[in-house]
Amino acid sequence: MPELPEVETVRRGLQPSFEGALVTQVEQRRPDLRFPFPTDFVARLEGRRVEALSRRAKYLLADVEGGDVLVMHLGMSGSFRIETSDPDPLMPGAFAIPRGKDEKHDHVVFRLSAPSGQSTRVIYNDPRRFGFMTLVERGGLASHPLFAAMGLEPLGNALDGGTISRLFAGKAAPLKAALLDQKLIAGLGNIYVCEALWRAGLSPTRKAGTIASKSGKATERTTALAGHIRDTLNEAIEAGGSSLRDHRQADGTLGYFQHRFNVYDREGEPCRKPGCGGTVSRIVQSGRSTFYCPSCQR
Structure with a gap:
C-alpha cells in the first residue's frame, strides 16, 4: 500500500490540475471500488469547482464548492494519470518513465476545466480495486469514522x-x-x-x-x-x-x-x-x- 510520501507525491502532481478547476463531467464506470460510491456521487461533483486539494495521512482530500470533500484512497494499486488538450503537456513529477495504460482498469474519469480554459482529464485506475472514493461534508470531516480516531500528522512542527x-x-x-x-x-x-x-x-x-x-x-x-x-x-x-x-x-x-x-x-x-x-x-x-x-x- 502506498505510504505517506507516495500519497503526498500524488497530491502534488494532481494539485495543478484540480485546484481552481471546474468539474464539467464525472464518468463513474462501476458502482463500487473497495466500497460502493455514494448514490449521488456524480451529481454532487459535476458543475462544482475544486477549491483545494490536500492530504490527511494517506487520504487525498478535494474541497469542492458547496461544502463537500471528495475523499480518495489509493488502496493497494490505485493511481491517477493526467491527460490534457496540450499536445506537449508539462507533466508533474521528476522522472520520465512512461506509464502503461490498461484502460479496462480506468474506473473514474474527472473532466476538468481550468480558469485558463484548458481542459484536463484526470483518470483513476485501480486494477485491484482496493482504493475508494466517497463524499463527506466538510463540517463533519473531523468526526467522520475515517478520521475521528486519527493521530497527528508526522510532517511539520506538531511532531517534536x-x-x-x-x-x-x-x-x-x-x-x-x-x-x-x-x-x-x-x-x-x-x-x-x-x-x-x-x-x-x-x-x-x-x-x-x-x-x-x-x-x-x-x-x-x-x-x-x-x-x-x-x-x-x-x-x-x-x-x-x-x-x-x-x-x-x-x-x-x-x-x-x-x-x-x-x-x-x-x-x-x-x-x-x-x-x-x-x-x-x-x-x-x-x-x-x-x-x-x-x-x-x-
Whole structure:
C-alpha cells in the first residue's frame, strides 16, 4: 500500500490540475471500488469547482464548492494519470518513465476545466480495486469514522521530541508498533519507520516508553527520532516516493527513494552507517517484516 510520501507525491502532481478547476463531467464506470460510491456521487461533483486539494495521512482530500470533500484512497494499486488538450503537456513529477495504460482498469474519469480554459482529464485506475472514493461534508470531516480516531500528522512542527515523549510515556509496546499506531501518529508506514529508526539508532524491538521521560518532556532520543521521521519522509517525497509493486506518481512515472534504502529490504547486507560493521537483519513484528541493524540500533 502506498505510504505517506507516495500519497503526498500524488497530491502534488494532481494539485495543478484540480485546484481552481471546474468539474464539467464525472464518468463513474462501476458502482463500487473497495466500497460502493455514494448514490449521488456524480451529481454532487459535476458543475462544482475544486477549491483545494490536500492530504490527511494517506487520504487525498478535494474541497469542492458547496461544502463537500471528495475523499480518495489509493488502496493497494490505485493511481491517477493526467491527460490534457496540450499536445506537449508539462507533466508533474521528476522522472520520465512512461506509464502503461490498461484502460479496462480506468474506473473514474474527472473532466476538468481550468480558469485558463484548458481542459484536463484526470483518470483513476485501480486494477485491484482496493482504493475508494466517497463524499463527506466538510463540517463533519473531523468526526467522520475515517478520521475521528486519527493521530497527528508526522510532517511539520506538531511532531517534536516533546510530543513523542508524551505519546510514548509508559508504553510497553515495541517502538516500531507505537510508531505504526495510526491513533498516535497518522500516516507512518512500515518502510519509512524502518528507515527512520535506523537513522535514529533505535531498535524497533525496544519498549516505546524507554525513549520517553516520565514527565512527558522531550528527551535526546525523542527529539532525534522526530527529526529523522520528518527528514526521511521529506526526502522520500522529493524523490517521488518508493515504487514498490504498483505505486506510481500522478504522471505515471516511478519514484526512486527505494534506491536510498539503508535497511529496508536489505537483509544480510552490510550496514551503511559509517564505522558500524554490522549486518542488516529481518524479523517479523505483528505480521510485518522489520529490517534493522542489531549492531548500531539499540
